[in-house]
Amino acid sequence: MKLLFAVIFLFYVTVLRSLTVSALSYFNVLDYGATGNGKTDDSEAFLKAWNDACAVIEDNPTLRVPFGKTYLLKPLKFQGPCKSKQVNFDLGGALMAPSKDEWPSDGEDKWVQFYNIDSLTVQGDGRFNGQGSSWWNKDCHNHCNRPTALFFHNCNGLRLSKMKHINSGKNHISINDCNNVVISDIHISAPEQSPNTDGIDISQSKNVLIQNSLIATGDDCIAINNGSSNINIVGITCGPGHGISIGSLGKDGDYNVVENIYVRNCHLKDTQNGVRIKTWEGGYGYARNITFEKIILENTKNPIIIDQYYSAFAYARKNMGREIKVSNVTYREVHGTSANENAIILNCSRARCTNIIMNNVNIRTSTPDTEAKSVCQNADGRAISVIPPVPCLSKSH
Numbered sequence: 001m002k003l004l005f006a007v008i009f010l011f012y013v014t015v016l017r018s019l020t021v022s023a024l025s026y027f028n029v030l031d032y033g034a035t036g037n038g039k040t041d042d043s044e045a046f047l048k049a050w051n052d053a054c055a056v057i058e059d060n061p062t063l064r065v066p067f068g069k070t071y072l073l074k075p076l077k078f079q080g081p082c083k084s085k086q087v088n089f090d091l092g093g094a095l096m097a098p099s100k101d102e103w104p105s106d107g108e109d110k111w112v113q114f115y116n117i118d119s120l121t122v123q124g125d126g127r128f129n130g131q132g133s134s135w136w137n138k139d140c141h142n143h144c145n146r147p148t149a150l151f152f153h154n155c156n157g158l159r160l161s162k163m164k165h166i167n168s169g170k171n172h173i174s175i176n177d178c179n180n181v182v183i184s185d186i187h188i189s190a191p192e193q194s195p196n197t198d199g200i201d202i203s204q205s206k207n208v209l210i211q212n213s214l215i216a217t218g219d220d221c222i223a224i225n226n227g228s229s230n231i232n233i234v235g236i237t238c239g240p241g242h243g244i245s246i247g248s249l250g251k252d253g254d255y256n257v258v259e260n261i262y263v264r265n266c267h268l269k270d271t272q273n274g275v276r277i278k279t280w281e282g283g284y285g286y287a288r289n290i291t292f293e294k295i296i297l298e299n300t301k302n303p304i305i306i307d308q309y310y311s312a313f314a315y316a317r318k319n320m321g322r323e324i325k326v327s328n329v330t331y332r333e334v335h336g337t338s339a340n341e342n343a344i345i346l347n348c349s350r351a352r353c354t355n356i357i358m359n360n361v362n363i364r365t366s367t368p369d370t371e372a373k374s375v376c377q378n379a380d381g382r383a384i385s386v387i388p389p390v391p392c393l394s395k396s397h
Contacts, residue, residue, distance in 0.1 A: 027053040028064045029071070036069025038096060043074045054082035054117075065126060067092035074098055075108040075147070080117035080155075087117060091124035091163055097149065100134035100169070109170075110151045119157040130168035136194050146170040146196070153177055161185050171198035172217070181208040187215075192240035194218035199241065206230050213237075220245045221271070226256035226285075233263040243273035243300070246290060248310050250283015250324045257285045264293040268336075274303035275334075277326060278310040281349070284322035290329045297336025299366045304331060306356075306379070308349040323351035329381075330357040337366040341373055344390055348378035356381030356393060363387065 027049040030036065034045035046063075053061040061084050065071065073095055080087075097111045098104075111130060114120060130149040140146070149168035152158055158181045165172045165188045172188050175181055183200065190197040199215035202208055204227035211234040215221040221238035223245045224231055238244060244263055249256040256279075268274050275292040297303045306326060326348060343363040346353060356379050364387070365372045376392040383393040 025056065025058060025061045026064055027061065028066065030066060034071055036066070036071050036093060038070035038072055040072060041074055042071045043076045046071070046073060047076060047078075050078045053087060054078075054080060054084075057083045059084055060086050060088060062088040062090050064090045065093045065095070065124070067126070069093040070096050072096050072098070073112065075104060075111050075113075077113040077115060078117070079115050080120075082117055086119040086121065089120070089122040091122065091126035094127045094129055096129045097131045097147070097169070099131050100140070100144070103147070107145055108147070109145045110148045112149065113151045113153070114155055116154045118155070120155050121159040123159065123161040123163065125162055127164040127166060128172075129166050130172070132167040132169040132190060132194060132197065135169035148172075148174050150174070151176065156180055158182070163187075164189075166190065167194070168197055170196050171201045171219075173199065174201045175203070175205050175208065177204045178208070179206050181205065183208075183210045184212050186213045188213070188217060190217045192218055198223050201225060202228050202231060204228065208232070209234070211235050215241065217241045221268075223247070224258055224261060225249070226254070226258065228258050228261075230260045231262070233261075234265055236266045237269070238266065239269035239271045239298075241271050243268055243271045243276050243302075245273065245276045245278060246287055247276075247278040248280055249278070249287060250280040250285060251311075252280075253282045253284075253322070255285045256283055256324065258287045259289050261290040262293070263291065263295070266294075267296045267298070268300050269298040271300050272302065273305055274300040275305075275331070276302065277306045277329070279308045279324035279326070279349070280310050281308070282322055283324050286325040286327065288325070288327045291332065292330070292334060293332045295331075295334045295336075297334070297338070297363060299337055299339045301339045302345060303336065303338045303343050303363050304334065304361070305345040305347070306353055307345070307347050308353075309347060323349045325351050326353040328355045329353065330359070331361055332357075332359045334361045334363065336363055338363050338372055339366050341365060341370060342375050343372040343388055344374035344376070346374075346376040346379040346390065346392065350378060353379040354381070358382070358386045358390060358393060359384040361386045
């Protein structure tokens, strides 16, 4: 009997401990004083909830942002490392940035930041609202330090899914110095004329997958920048915007590298560019091993473009002989319509673009009775079943 009592007692202690841990594993921002009325600053409540979640040793602590409320947040940083092997940010409600007039005057250029957090998951049906319209006027364009909405630095094993991101003052999501990242099923939107409102910017990161998402902005839907490798982009609908871009690379004479990029099953509609590689004169480094496959283009102004003269300033004259070397770029099964006569532009530097492969490419103009053309300089490679023809690439049958 004593043994049975001991077993039962141990069972209830174990269950109670499990329930206690479970209860402590959820950190609701409302319990920390957030009001969610869209007017009161809820930043302190979010940071307190985060600090408690980050300090939990048990797996999967979750910061919870309840549905049906709007939380006004000033610029804030969620800092790691955390004690748990994994931590979750469950976004049910809407997060709203201060307008330009209410933005802190300390020069902060990022809104919501996550630093040094491994195995972070940010997901939910909520939204990030950057209130960017107050930053987009012409008077502010060259003088204001417009903010990035969502910034991740050194967050390895990062997972982002299901959220909506609207109207950032600048780029919506930045991934910096991260490894093993999956971004899926998100929706990013800003007006076509909003300046520099990139959807997703990637820099100094590797092993990144972006999939099954809709991006419509005033700049690049996705931009892959210096130090990035093993980037996979799959099932993206882009437009309006400036397309999917490698670069720009080599600004201010810098050494920049990008490699092992795979873009497939993407649809670009009414974009300024389709699939683009852009580099600055005077910079040096390389962009290599890049594949664009099964791309649908609809009324795109520059469907296929390599532009190695993205901008020419003093650095180009100062650093004569320096080049970004573009090589091993494949365009396979790229079809659709061009809003411009020049559907394919390979504008390569003196260092030449080498091993450019085009296979089953068919791009026609959106305008009846206007024939699509190509522009090509300093490029070598092969063309197999390509419309319009690209004279500088050798033909294969």
